[in-house]
Amino acid sequence: MGRKFQIWLQLRVRDDSPEAMLVNYLNSKDTLYPLKDMAMIALRSYWLPLAYRDNSLIALEEKDKVVRDSIYRLKLQMQTFLEMSEKAKEDEFYQSLDLKAEDTISQPEMAARTVAIKKYQLRFQVQVQDDSWETVLLNYLVSEHKPYPFNDMTLTALKGYWLPLAYRDMVLVSQEEKEKVLRDSIDRLKLQEQYLQEILTTNSPEISGNLVPNVIPEVVPELAIVATKDESPDNEEVWDPYKDH
Numbered sequence: 001m002g003r004k005f006q007i008w009l010q011l012r013v014r015d016d017s018p019e020a021m022l023v024n025y026l027n028s029k030d031t032l033y034p035l036k037d038m039a040m041i042a043l044r045s046y047w048l049p050l051a052y053r054d055n056s057l058i059a060l061e062e063k064d065k066v067v068r069d070s071i072y073r074l075k076l077q078m079q080t081f082l083e084m085s086e087k088a089k090e091d092e093f094y095q096s097l098d099l100k101a102e103d104t105i106s107q108p109e110m111a112a113r114t115v116a117i118k119k120y121q122l123r124f125q126v127q128v129q130d131d132s133w134e135t136v137l138l139n140y141l142v143s144e145h146k147p148y149p150f151n152d153m154t155l156t157a158l159k160g161y162w163l164p165l166a167y168r169d170m171v172l173v174s175q176e177e178k179e180k181v182l183r184d185s186i187d188r189l190k191l192q193e194q195y196l197q198e199i200l201t202t203n204s205p206e207i208s209g210n211l212v213p214n215v216i217p218e219v220v221p222e223l224a225i226v227a228t229k230d231e232s233p234d235n236e237e238v239w240d241p242y243k244d245h
Helices: 018-026 035-053 060-096 107-112 133-141 150-168 175-201
Strands: 002-014 117-129 224-228
Touching: 002 018, 002 133, 002 150, 018 035, 018 117, 018 150, 035 060, 035 117, 035 133, 035 150, 035 175, 060 150, 060 175, 117 133, 133 150, 150 175
Parallel strands: none
Antiparallel strands: 002 117, 002 224
């Protein structure tokens, strides 16, 4: 049998914030893959090992395989970002040789740009088989067993995996800021890889359930998320975890 999940991430942030740039990029036609695939790639690489770890119906050998697969995926993405960083440094060097003043955006001009608070959202639907890894993952992310709120886990994965690509072609962002975003994402991926390595090297005969990744939840005001098995109407009230705070 098939199952349908709908993911709806809604937030209100400054239009120059990393979250805004990430959402704009993921909703654009410039992504490597469709939005659904971009989101699931990041969520799988970050959180599938935790979803499998807490599922008693899955054999230990399969759990170990999933952890190793996620580590491999994280390493590949880190390598991609390292190559991006090196290429950006080379491009910056050659462009600086004959770059005209009128071709640049000065810091005062960037600072004078009007910043607005806007509403952004990511919405996609996933239809999967009941016995698939997608079902295991999404059931876990909306369950009570996850270590952090769904919004924090989703943003952590998306920012770590895709934020540098969102910044790469931004004209109004300085090269220094792009390099900072690259380093930050590499650090995020490295931390998650180290956590998964700890699972593999634990002395416990089973994959440990006591380890929790060292992720700092990134709270975004007025962030709302819906994850259900059925299509939700546009006028349905959305749960807002920060409404009363």
